[in-house]
Amino acid sequence: DPANEPARRFSCSDKIYAVLEINRPGDTTRHTLFATWRNPSGEDQEFTKYSFQLINGRARIWVWLKLRRSAESSLVQFMNPSAGMEEFVGEWELRLRVDEQSIGKKKFEVIC
Numbered sequence: 001d002p003a004n005e006p007a008r009r010f011s012c013s014d015k016i017y018a019v020l021e022i023n024r025p026g027d028t029t030r031h032t033l034f035a036t037w038r039n040p041s042g043e044d045q046e047f048t049k050y051s052f053q054l055i056n057g058r059a060r061i062w063v064w065l066k067l068r069r070s071a072e073s074s075l076v077q078f079m080n081p082s083a084g085m086e087e088f089v090g091e092w093e094l095r096l097r098v099d100e101q102s103i104g105k106k107k108f109e110v111i112c
Contacts, residue, residue, distance in 0.1 A: 017063070033050045033096065046065055
């Protein structure tokens with residue numbers, strides 16, 4: 001589960017969570033959350049699509065990102081813990097959308 005305190009910097013080994021709390025009184029319809037994780041190169045790294053229904057007009061949803069090193073770099077990991085993770089270091093951006101409405105972007109940094 002995600003921590004209660006927001007963070008802006010993460011290690012390559014962290015599981016990075018984003019928590020979305022929705023409060024739309026009277027809304028009990030189905031919705032779809034789209035989360036796009038954009039890497040420091042400006043490319044879309046991961047994409048999540050999640051359907052949900054509001055209960056009493058409310059929902060608490062989280063999405064996460066877990067970075068994985070390439071298979072070749074696992075061999076030298078014991079000498080260099082950040083081997084194979086270099087491409088993940090830098091500023092990331094998470095873009096969130098519910099249905100067709102953008103609900104925001106969040107920037108964060110990954111360090112190794």
